[in-house]
Amino acid sequence: MASSSDYVTLVSNDGFSFVVQRSAACISPVIKRMLDPKGAFMEARDNTCTLQNINGMVLEKVCEYVYYHEKHKDARDVPDMDFPTELCLELLMASDYLNI
Amino acid sequence: MSLPSSPPLLPEQDLPTLPTFAPIASASNAGLRALNRKRQLSDYGSPSSDPPLFSDTTSDGGDASHYEEQPRRKRLVRGPWWNVGKGRGQSLRRSMAKTERLRNGDSGVWMGSDESEASSDCLISSQQRMQELAMQDMADEEMSSDETLPNAEALAARLVHGCVDKGKEVVDLSDRGLIHLSNATLAPLHQLIRPSFVGVTHPPSEDEFSPLTPSIQLFLSRNQLTALPLELFNLTNISVLSLRNNDLQHLSPAIARLNKLKELNIAGNNISYLPWELLELLDRRGKHRQITVRPNPLIEPCDLSGPSPLPKANFTRVMQTEELARCTDTRDTVNNLRCKYVAEQGTLSMRGELELRLKLGRMLRIQYLQEASKAGRELKLCREELIYLASSAVQYFRGDGTPLRRTGSQHAGGEEFAACLDPTATAPSGSGSASTAPSLFELALHSLQTNFNLQDFLPKMSTFPGISSSLASAIRLAAANTHGLGNETCSTCGKHFIIARAEWMEYWFHGWSSQRELTSEAVLPFLRRVCSWGCARPSEAGEFRC
Incomplete structure (x- = not known):
């Protein structure tokens, strides 16, 4: 398998997998380190990250954010992203973990 | 004697029992x-x-x-x-x-x-x-406040009440030995209205139609205040605010809310830097404002004592206006000066660099004014010049507010906010580092702040698994912001943020155009905080405000 493809897979702890662009996913230093082709992690070989402490619903929002960030990187007036209120705290903890 | 020798007992309780008369x-x-x-x-x-x-x-x-x-x-x-x-x-x-x-x-x-x-x-x-x-009613209120507040503040509260009752706009709480001032003491000032014309002996003339909005003059000088009550920054009718001779450590950025402020005195405190918002207040745009900052232990960009390192003959000469008009590119002129100096004298010190930048700023300002007057635009000038000099190295923060380790060696000297030539040299590399988009952490925290009552959540926070200490402090900060002065404003894009992603000190020259040499009295430090790494763009050399 190619050591670095353009897309990577993020897997939640309840088994949902999301395929996202590598450039977008790598805004998180944690994911970037996991997928570093030079690193010897298993994730780098498979291009798949399993995030043990993030569930599917939250990971979906994280993926949404990752593209939102990619889109608004240099924009001046960035509209805020909306989340369902019940996910706020879990998203906060996920973002703290992923450092994004 | 059959009569009672003492007067009949009176009922002491509130119950309306008939007294024995x-x-x-x-x-x-x-x-x-x-x-x-x-x-x-x-x-x-x-x-x-x-x-x-x-x-x-x-x-x-x-x-x-x-x-x-x-x-x-x-x-x-x-x-x-x-x-x-x-x-x-x-x-x-x-x-x-x-x-x-x-x-x-x-x-x-x-x-x-x-x-x-x-x-x-x-x-x-x-x-x-x-x-x-x-x-x-009033007596009861005063009595109840007597019990809860310390003496000095009870007196202050009474003075404030007196001013509100009489409609006095000058609230003098100076020299009262105040150590702490609570919101409740200042809150009655919201109800202060200017006394209307009372005499009704003759029909009202036009002069008598005046607004009832007061212009409060609040004097808190010569106390021992270490912090200001939040309510102070909600009193937008304050026109004169004196905080002279207190023990304040810093001035809140919320000072910019007092947009009717004409006079501000923060002299004689323990303030080492000013909020960026104060620069906007100093930049008056036609409004006459008197802001007294010194004396205060303000930090300096570099050693500014002694004579200027630049030789007088060539460098600090006054440029004639015709000469200025001929300069097509002022920046080139100043660069030439710098090259000339380096060729003649060796390396240029930070002090010399600052003076060159001051010169550049002055020339650009005069050029701008000339152009404006040629174009016939009306300009409201302030007498003092406000010219950007230098920045300290930018300190970057992670999404959760913890500082990023600096790669440069500037931090080692203990001079955390010393001026440097390339402030963004310490910028973190990597994809998305210069983004202006808010972090997911910030977005989620903001959503949490607006949708939930964090004050109720705080005590239960320790029971949640997986909340790190930085996350806990971020949530606490968000909760404090909702109950205090609201979130901070980004000094670059003006967006509100909870977690600052970068901060640095900017040094601006604030003084008279007649001043030839740079002195420490004329340099003011302003702390800038921004919402994202992309917003961490210090002002450019030669920037000025009119």
């Missing part, structure tokens, strides 16, 4: 005189010409035998009968109402008679009663 008791024992003066219970129905006075003799402390020996002293009683003997301590109320010591109509026992004098009395006394009630 001496007059009724005396009616049976004492002589005819008392009988004539006093109505008996059976008399109520019959009309009487007796003035409807309600008397209370119990306070005289005598037994019934006094009635025979000395002329009866009647004490007129104000208020309902169940208050008899209760309100002795309220001397304040008494003194306020002393001038109108009239019978109170609300005795509750006797009805008024037909006498015209008495009926007019009723009118007056009901008015008086209203006043009294108002006074009583």
